[in-house]
Amino acid sequence: MNLKQLSEILGLSQTTVSRALNGYPEVNAETRERVEAAARKHNYSPNRRATSLATGRSMTIGHVIPASTQHEMVNPIFGDFVAGAAGVYGEEGYDMLFSHVTDGDEERAYTDLKRKGTVDGVIVQGPKVNDARIEVLTRLGLPFVVHGRSSGAGQDYSWVDVNNRRSFKRATEFLLDLGHRRIALINGLEDMDFAQRRRAGYLEALAERGVTPDPTLMRSAEMTEVYGHHETRDMLALSDPPTAILAASMISAIGVRRAIEEAGLTIGKDVSVITHDDELSYLRNGQDVPIFTATRSSVHQAGRVLAEMLLRRIEDPTAVPEQILLEAELVVGRSTGPAPTGD
Amino acid sequence: MNLKQLSEILGLSQTTVSRALNGYPEVNAETRERVEAAARKHNYSPNRRATSLATGRSMTIGHVIPASTQHEMVNPIFGDFVAGAAGVYGEEGYDMLFSHVTDGDEERAYTDLKRKGTVDGVIVQGPKVNDARIEVLTRLGLPFVVHGRSSGAGQDYSWVDVNNRRSFKRATEFLLDLGHRRIALINGLEDMDFAQRRRAGYLEALAERGVTPDPTLMRSAEMTEVYGHHETRDMLALSDPPTAILAASMISAIGVRRAIEEAGLTIGKDVSVITHDDELSYLRNGQDVPIFTATRSSVHQAGRVLAEMLLRRIEDPTAVPEQILLEAELVVGRSTGPAPTGD
DNA sequence: TGGGAATTTGAAACCGCTTTGGACGCCGCA
DNA sequence: TGCGGCGTCCAAAGCGGTTTCAAATTCCCA
Known part of the structure; x- marks a missing residue:
């Protein structure tokens, strides 16, 4: 069931059906209801690929994983971080895409991501000192936020980090x-x-x-x-x-x-x-x-915060970068005590 | 830089350029080289969305994460499993997509995935006893493989499991x-x-x-x-x-x-x-x-094996399902010894 | 030397959606 | 009565590729 078929069933044009479903104002209330009912009945939902080709937005967020050492992914922290971000994406209708970079050339990976239009923005994980990715991404104009910071990266970019x-x-x-x-x-x-x-x-x-x-x-x-x-x-x-x-x-x-x-x-x-x-x-x-x-x-919370920040940037890529510095608590457990007296 | 622009630069039709780049035989060797050189020079690579709209293949694999409890993702096993699979996807030019299901209705999630054409196949993780997903997926005709098995799921499906x-x-x-x-x-x-x-x-x-x-x-x-x-x-x-x-x-x-x-x-x-x-x-x-x-x-190896199996199924969805039962080794460490004698 | 096969290229249709630029009818107001 | 404006709807032009079908050229051999 695609848009064309649905519009034929309804005896309407694709234009009107599309508008009705996307909440445009210039469609009769009664018509809109008919359309919505039919869409539900026939279990219609628009093809993502076609939509994103037409709109230029892919509604997916990219996470790039360096392959050489798949540090990021196998790090147990990864799961919790990503789950936090995924929660936000889900709420906002975004999907999450992992790209696997074959070797160190992340530059090419990002360039591809941008050109191929696979994603609307990316989250940069595990920044190194003086991380080259930040420069590449600003140059490409692909919206991004960084989990952590990168000392030495000149640009003014968006990040969330723990102090x-x-x-x-x-x-x-x-x-x-x-x-x-x-x-x-x-x-x-x-x-x-x-x-x-x-x-x-x-x-x-x-x-x-x-x-x-x-x-x-x-x-x-x-x-x-x-x-x-x-x-x-x-x-x-x-x-x-x-x-x-x-x-x-x-x-x-x-x-x-x-x-x-x-x-x-x-x-x-x-x-x-x-x-x-x-x-x-x-x-x-x-x-x-x-x-x-x-x-x-x-780190789960950090994932959420970063995802929200990224979606804001995608909404308005020209906005000034945001930076959030989270403070860690110091909680006292049973693993510390006074230094043993040297006797 | 898109196909049209590239073909204009070369003074060729889009058809020929597309063919040259996709390795079709009916293009002159010399022409092909010219095209490839130009593509490299202008840093061209085809738009993923357009390609997949035209071909009907999205070149991405889906992993569905139940949101309620994001068990899968935060489970440390997840990272290693997914990293294994990601390695294979990367080699074969596939991307990996995570879909976040809002509530228990995984049926709807899969139906959407299928209809929206977001993915070419899915990996089912963490199967429960009598898992409903298996029936849904076979009915939808969306290629899938299961990490583990599900007793009671009648269908004949593809899986990889440890004994x-x-x-x-x-x-x-x-x-x-x-x-x-x-x-x-x-x-x-x-x-x-x-x-x-x-x-x-x-x-x-x-x-x-x-x-x-x-x-x-x-x-x-x-x-x-x-x-x-x-x-x-x-x-x-x-x-x-x-x-x-x-x-x-x-x-x-x-x-x-x-x-x-x-x-x-x-x-x-x-x-x-x-x-x-x-x-x-x-x-x-x-x-x-x-x-x-x-x-x-x-589990990393299991991820690889499952990914390969899934790609095979996508290649030929009608093939008979494959099943692989891995045997676990029993390695002896320092945590076992004879039962203490009750005295 | 002519004609069919083989090689190489291109025009145009198509994938499924969004969106622009009207068209049409009807109302209100001058 | 005439006309601008509003409310609805539609045809068609993209988006950026792939693929069908056909045409043009070259090649080979009777």
Whole structure:
């Protein structure tokens, strides 16, 4: 059942039927009702491809996934983020499209997306320091918003980010207040912008208290469980091991905990742990009392906020970019305690 | 730059240019080269919407996400599965589209997808027992493949599944061989088909050894960390607690471990644990020696296999359905040991 | 040397929708 | 009575490709 058939059944022109269904004013109320009834009856809904060819809008939002390492997608954070965004898209009638870039040439991927008209806008995930995508997208004039920021990217662009610097600074201060001096940082990949900011916050807190940072206590890699475990085990074996650890995600924190327990130590007593908690649905930080003391910020919520922002930009691409900086809470759980007295 | 402009530049008809670019044989080799060079030079690539309107193929694959509970998406398994599938789509020039269904009416969602022509085929995730989607899709004639199976769904359809019954049977037998008799099952939601099969395997093993199943040792819910922890804590507080636990995923197993350790017990000694391991990238089961004894089957690989199968079906929708049953390995880690002797 | 086959190209129809530019009838007002 | 304006509706021109059908050219061989 397409528009032509429907209009023939009704004895009307395609024009009128189309207008009736799209809520244009210049159609008789009675006619409109007839049309709507017929559409319902015959289960008609317009062909998306034809509509978008005619209007120039595709009603879909793109998420580009770099293939080489499919970091984004397999990262458990991805699901919650995307689910948040998907909720908004659904409400507004948008679909969500994932494009898989074969190799590093994201520039080409975006150019294609723009030219092929597959999407109306894109969300940029996992921005790196000085991320080239931002320049490409502004040049192409394809509406976009960034989840996070990219230091060094000159342009004025729209983003939503957590105040990573401040939250990790606060977490570090919290540990310093508890008397810890040997505080380790198990960070995410440091070419990621957020990881840089977290490290900056951590260093800032140490500096203000006159604690000299120890490079052997600063680790950085992808935020997996195995990595958290590996680095922790490694550091606990040092002659002067850390008494506190800052982890970048629940997943790596779980590895941290495993290593601590394997070493026969008690978390929150022998070694304190603070993690960043994205409030993943499947990995809640405990039900009543938090398992980990944590800097908390919902990535699901971030997905929603970003999606809404993007749809606004699509509506009015010339508007000045918006920026939202979310503050993370510091919630106290059972994984932190006073520094053990060296005796 | 569109086809018309390009053809004018070349002084050729749109027909010829289109043919040259799409590899039709009836075009002069020299002409083809000229066209290809010009296309490269002017950075031309055909508009996806127009192409798909003309051909009737959208070159995108749909994944439908039930909105109510966005289980699928936030499940960490989702990312790895989808990444596997995305790899295949990318290689074959397909895009991946997520549709967000507002409420339970998936029937309508699929009907729309079909009628609007948004996708060429869909992957059905998380099939329930007697899943209605299968009937709807066969009726609509929209190519699809199912990740898992659905008992009771009459039709003959294409699927890829892990032999859940057998793998959980083997795991249970493994524990029985170690002398365990009070074996708990912390299952996924039991309206999910895979959970039913796992339970069946578990019960089968018990029955063959003459062990009467204890309903208080059989739990079922969404496979989160908190849930694994909660149920384990609960069961360990029983007057006659289990000496072994079968968990449905790495995530819940982590909760299980936390509860065991909180109870002051040792995993693999006081309580044995076997989990199913989907080989999630961010949650590997240890690096060298597995953390958990586990039934192992890569969900990433399953994603690939399903995607390939779906593309085959799209190619030839009339072909007889394919079915692939993957066997899970049973890998022995450090979370299992002989049943503690009751003294 | 002529004619049928093979090769190469093009005009135009079509995919299913939106939207522009009228057309038509009717009303109200001068 | 005449005419502008309003309310409704429609024919047709896009949107940017693919594909059918036919034409023009070249080739080959009797």
